[in-house]
Amino acid sequence: MKHSKLYLVFIAILCAFIGIFTACSPSRTDSGNSGSNDNGNVNPPSGGTRIQMTFDGQTIYGTLDDNSVSRDLISRLPLTLDFSDYNGTEKIAYLPEGSAAWDTSDAPTSCVPKEGDITMYSPWGNLAIFYHSFRQSNGLIPLGRLDDGEIDKLAAMSGSFSVTISHVEQPDKPNVPDQPDIPDKPDVPEQPEQPDNPNTPEIPEENNVLVVYFSYSGNTKTIAEMIAEKSGATLVEIIAQIPYTAADTNYNDSSSRSQVERRNDARPEISTTTYSAIDMDEYSVVMIGYPIWNGYEPMIIRTFIEHYNGLAGKTVYTFSTSASSGGSTAFNSIKGRLTSADVKENLHFTRSSLSSAESTVEEKLTEWNLLKQSNETMRMKMSFNGQAIFVTLADNSATADLIARLKVAAITIEFSDFGGSEKIGYPSPALDVSNADGCDPVVGDLTIYTPWGNLAAFYKDTAGYSDSLVLVGKIEDNGIEILAAQSGTFTVTLELVV
Numbered sequence: 001m002k003h004s005k006l007y008l009v010f011i012a013i014l015c016a017f018i019g020i021f022t023a024c025s026p027s028r029t030d031s032g033n034s035g036s037n038d039n040g041n042v043n044p045p046s047g048g049t050r051i052q053m054t055f056d057g058q059t060i061y062g063t064l065d066d067n068s069v070s071r072d073l074i075s076r077l078p079l080t081l082d083f084s085d086y087n088g089t090e091k092i093a094y095l096p097e098g099s100a101a102w103d104t105s106d107a108p109t110s111c112v113p114k115e116g117d118i119t120m121y122s123p124w125g126n127l128a129i130f131y132h133s134f135r136q137s138n139g140l141i142p143l144g145r146l147d148d149g150e151i152d153k154l155a156a157m158s159g160s161f162s163v164t165i166s167h168v169e170q171p172d173k174p175n176v177p178d179q180p181d182i183p184d185k186p187d188v189p190e191q192p193e194q195p196d197n198p199n200t201p202e203i204p205e206e207n208n209v210l211v212v213y214f215s216y217s218g219n220t221k222t223i224a225e226m227i228a229e230k231s232g233a234t235l236v237e238i239i240a241q242i243p244y245t246a247a248d249t250n251y252n253d254s255s256s257r258s259q260v261e262r263r264n265d266a267r268p269e270i271s272t273t274t275y276s277a278i279d280m281d282e283y284s285v286v287m288i289g290y291p292i293w294n295g296y297e298p299m300i301i302r303t304f305i306e307h308y309n310g311l312a313g314k315t316v317y318t319f320s321t322s323a324s325s326g327g328s329t330a331f332n333s334i335k336g337r338l339t340s341a342d343v344k345e346n347l348h349f350t351r352s353s354l355s356s357a358e359s360t361v362e363e364k365l366t367e368w369n370l371l372k373q374s375n376e377t378m379r380m381k382m383s384f385n386g387q388a389i390f391v392t393l394a395d396n397s398a399t400a401d402l403i404a405r406l407k408v409a410a411i412t413i414e415f416s417d418f419g420g421s422e423k424i425g426y427p428s429p430a431l432d433v434s435n436a437d438g439c440d441p442v443v444g445d446l447t448i449y450t451p452w453g454n455l456a457a458f459y460k461d462t463a464g465y466s467d468s469l470v471l472v473g474k475i476e477d478n479g480i481e482i483l484a485a486q487s488g489t490f491t492v493t494l495e496l497v498v
């Protein structure tokens with residue numbers, strides 16, 4: 001009986017102890033930051049694993065709770081990661097490439113993050129340290145927290161910065177009067193190289209530009225089309241030999257194709273359609289677009305880069321889109337793979353900056369000297385029977401299409417007379433008239449008759465306004481007379497005048 005009383009008292013003490021411990025567990029809702037300390041060992045909070053983070057010559061301290069992800073993090077220490085801002089709320093970092101997936105077998109599946117909380121967002125696998133409180137988030141696993149006041153130092157950092165996370169050595173006897181050893185002032189970790197602040201590159205006018213992109217849900221495609229349209233570049237999509245499905249791109253599923261490919265450092269195959277659309281020798285500037293997948297470029301981008309020998313000798317720009325992560329981790333990864341190329345800069349868009357993409361793209365293309373001249377000042381040469389005439393091109397989707405094709409190669413078309421008023425010929429395939437108004441052609445106008453898709457150069461003013469006649473350009477000087485004088489069928493070669 002006496003024994004069972006003692007036993008009950010023991011159980012009561014044990015429960016009280018467990019209660020205290022549970023109160024320190026990640027599921028609690030108080031901020032729970034420990035007393036402030038200068039060196040990580042003074043006044044450490046009870047329980048948990050003490051860690052320190054060094055960056056930019058400073059060290060801050062925190063405590064990790066006990067769950068499978070925080071244990072996993074502890075097993076990876078010391079760990080140096082590139083952190084950057086996310087959403088004006090968190091500082092986030094992705095694990096180095098090829099790292100094993102986090103062990104989420106025994107961890108809470110959501111939390112309400114508070115200032116100073118250290119977390120891991122399982123859908124994307126990034127660490128996230130909150131400097132502002134945020135709403136309850138599924139997939140956000142609490143790992144621990146920084147000591148009081150420490151978060152301010154992290155929050156004050158801007159851009160991308162390197163942080164080394166390591167254990168704090170606890171003193172053997174915390175109660176001895178001597179102050180425990182102050183941990184060595186950590187070496188300032190080397191700052192990662194920031195993307196070069198690009199000077200306006202010297203790009204000779206006759207350079208051809210290739211815009212090549214991979215896109216699963218269309219955001220990167222939109223930007224790619226915008227860049228190609230505004231730069232007059234050739235646009236090619238990187239198409240996967242085996243297309244990605246919704247299941248393949250489920251970032252909540254660590255066994256999805258996209259995540260397995262990353263872990264296995266895979267090189268998913270690219271379709272032959274993509275390869276046959278590219279003669280890389282034609283281009284000296286290559287712009288590569290991709291979405292951010294778990295912090296990095298999709299592995300198919302690496303397939304592309306390696307297929308083209310690291311784009312040796314090319315000038316390379318990249319552009320990327322994400323829900324909200326930054327683009328620097330992926331850009332640095334790509335840059336590291338293009339050691340023989342002149343890699344300039346990445347243009348990154350998040351969901352919130354996509355809406356203003358058009359002006360950003362124009363600004364950047366201007367800065368990079370890649371904004372195409374207005375089509376009105378673009379000219380085309382038409383050569384036939386040893387003679388040449390010139391056309392000042394209009395600005396619409398048909399001329400954009402024509403210019404894009406002429407940048408790749410000259411076009412040859414058979415022309416002949418039509419109705420005693422026009423010389424006509426058929427480009428193949430027909431030009432894109434999706435965004436082009438009708439016109440009232442006058443003598444010397446080169447047009448497209450949209451129902452048939454033929455080019456029509458008017459040497460008599462026989463037609464009135466028609467929605468079906470799209471202006472391609474105005475034949476200069478007495479060129480229309482020279483064209484009108486040709487008889488029968490004759491071969492015309494079209495070339496851009498640069």
Ligand SMILES: Cc1cc2nc3c(=O)[nH]c(=O)nc-3n(C[C@H](O)[C@H](O)[C@H](O)COP(=O)(O)O)c2cc1C
Pocket residue numbers: 124214215216217218219220221248249250251258290291292293294295296321322323324325326
């Ligand atoms: C597999 C996968 C992983 C993703 N990982 C991230 C990420 O780490 N950070 C982020 O902000 N967005 C992430 N996203 C969202 C995409 O980057 C974003 O929606 C992008 O604009 C999609 O481009 P797309 O429409 O060209 O495919 C991910 C999307 C997928 C499908």
